[in-house]
Amino acid sequence: MLTYLFIHLILQAKDKLIAHLRGIIQLSPNDEVIVRNSFKEICLAKKEVLLFTGEISSHMQFISEGCLRAYYMDEEAKEHIVQFGIEGWWVNDLYSYLTNTPAKQFVQALEKSTVLQIHRDTLNSLYNEVPAIERFFRLKFEKAYVAFQYRTIDAMAKTAEERYLEFRAKYRDIEQRVPQYMVASYLGITPEFLSALRKNLK
Amino acid sequence: MLTYLFIHLILQAKDKLIAHLRGIIQLSPNDEVIVRNSFKEICLAKKEVLLFTGEISSHMQFISEGCLRAYYMDEEAKEHIVQFGIEGWWVNDLYSYLTNTPAKQFVQALEKSTVLQIHRDTLNSLYNEVPAIERFFRLKFEKAYVAFQYRTIDAMAKTAEERYLEFRAKYRDIEQRVPQYMVASYLGITPEFLSALRKNLK
DNA sequence: CAATAATCTTAAGGTGGTTTAAGAAAGTAG
DNA sequence: CTACTTTCTTAAACCACCTTAAGATTATTG
Numbered sequence: 001m002l003t004y005l006f007i008h009l010i011l012q013a014k015d016k017l018i019a020h021l022r023g024i025i026q027l028s029p030n031d032e033v034i035v036r037n038s039f040k041e042i043c044l045a046k047k048e049v050l051l052f053t054g055e056i057s058s059h060m061q062f063i064s065e066g067c068l069r070a071y072y073m074d075e076e077a078k079e080h081i082v083q084f085g086i087e088g089w090w091v092n093d094l095y096s097y098l099t100n101t102p103a104k105q106f107v108q109a110l111e112k113s114t115v116l117q118i119h120r121d122t123l124n125s126l127y128n129e130v131p132a133i134e135r136f137f138r139l140k141f142e143k144a145y146v147a148f149q150y151r152t153i154d155a156m157a158k159t160a161e162e163r164y165l166e167f168r169a170k171y172r173d174i175e176q177r178v179p180q181y182m183v184a185s186y187l188g189i190t191p192e193f194l195s196a197l198r199k200n201l202k
Numbered sequence: 203m204l205t206y207l208f209i210h211l212i213l214q215a216k217d218k219l220i221a222h223l224r225g226i227i228q229l230s231p232n233d234e235v236i237v238r239n240s241f242k243e244i245c246l247a248k249k250e251v252l253l254f255t256g257e258i259s260s261h262m263q264f265i266s267e268g269c270l271r272a273y274y275m276d277e278e279a280k281e282h283i284v285q286f287g288i289e290g291w292w293v294n295d296l297y298s299y300l301t302n303t304p305a306k307q308f309v310q311a312l313e314k315s316t317v318l319q320i321h322r323d324t325l326n327s328l329y330n331e332v333p334a335i336e337r338f339f340r341l342k343f344e345k346a347y348v349a350f351q352y353r354t355i356d357a358m359a360k361t362a363e364e365r366y367l368e369f370r371a372k373y374r375d376i377e378q379r380v381p382q383y384m385v386a387s388y389l390g391i392t393p394e395f396l397s398a399l400r401k402n403l404k
Numbered sequence: 405c406a407a408t409a410a411t412c413t414t415a416a417g418g419t420g421g422t423t424t425a426a427g428a429a430a431g432t433a434g
Numbered sequence: 435c436t437a438c439t440t441t442c443t444t445a446a447a448c449c450a451c452c453t454t455a456a457g458a459t460t461a462t463t464g
Contacts, residue, residue, distance in 0.1 A: 141343035
């Protein structure tokens with residue numbers, strides 16, 4: 001019975017991944033088998049760290065359950081959140097992954113979470129075996145790139161208040177799951193200023 | 203004789219593109235022919251605009267000669283430079299290109315320039331005919347994404363002075379080709395402040 | 405070479421956001 | 435249900451960068 005439940009959970013997580021991929025590309029039944037076998041499941045407790053600064057990130061990671069953050073620490077040991085991720089998102093220190101160099105970011109679970117990992121070498125083979133996967137990641141990076149470009153433009157041209165309102169409109173689900181000081185960190189302001197700013201809105 | 207020179211120039215531009223692609227992926231002689239026939243050459247005078255706000259960007263554009271910028275205008279009609287590009291770079295309003303929606307950015311030549319264009323439909327077919335091209339753009343977007351991520355992180359965590367020094371170290375060639383107030387715009391500061399900042403450095 | 409346009413500098417006063425420090429409120433474990 | 439930790443708020447002094455306005459320098463064009 002316990003085994004049944006365990007296997008059931010694994011299938012659930014991979015089912016989500018397959019559904020996620022099928023939302024963007026086409027996979028034959030054979031492709032699906034190959035893809036399923038290429039990922040392994042990792043369970044994380046709340047606050048558990050998936051990637052430490054200094055380690056080399058060697059996996060792409062799909063969140064099938066829970067909530068994580070990627071952040072780095074500056075010279076003064078202050079944390080700066082680069083990205084949040086919830087179910088259906090990918091999180092990583094991509095620079096480390098892509099260049100095979102030590103990570104500058106941490107990746108940490110903010111809730112009990114389940115992620116699916118694929119090793120760089122496995123993914124690089126998969127690009128040849130299942131070309132649709134290469135297409136998936138080309139499209140993914142295109143989208144991620146323009147999203148980041150707009151975030152950069154926003155960050156430079158808009159006030160903290162405008163950015164906060166946009167964040168709230170766009171990521172209501174995330175705002176309700178993470179502490180306010182982390183939202184401040186993501187927006188690039190102090191928690192004190194976010195607090196003051198929120199007071200003015202009401 | 204004139205015809206000879208003209209053809210010669212076209213070949214030069216496309217040669218640069220092929221060399222650029224071959225720096226990252228492998229192309230068979232047949233692939234090369236297909237790729238060459240997929241791009242068309244555009245010559246731009248100084249200050250000529252290649253893409254206007256409101257138009258839909260339908261081409262990917264490789265700079266084979268010259269210098270361009272992508273910028274947008276805010277509500278107060280102030281210009282904000284998103285990207286510079288010189289020989290060997292790609293410039294575009296990618297959001298417009300990828301989503302088939304009206305551009306929010308202008309793309310303009312800052313010098314007499316030559317670009318090679320490929321239409322979205324042609325490129326999408328090319329992804330099927332020459333899979334190496336799909337790989338090229340996956341790698342390109344991966345790299346562009348992490349570069350932009352680091353620019354965003356920089357913009358939020360560092361002072362204008364630090365960002366200027368980094369820009370200068372990284373893009374010395376660009377700094378020498380564009381006016382200082384455009385560098386200020388790219389860095390997200392006023393030209394007056396950049397001027398004051400430079401004074402303090404000496 | 406003169407005239408005009410484009411770019412860069414200087415300086416004074418203003419604003420958005422930070423820092424520091426303290427206390428209040430809300431979660432969580434024992 | 436108490437004690438402790440985490441998170442949020444308030445307020446004052448401070449700093450990075452902006453705005454405005456004017457003049458100085460450097461290109462560009464006729």
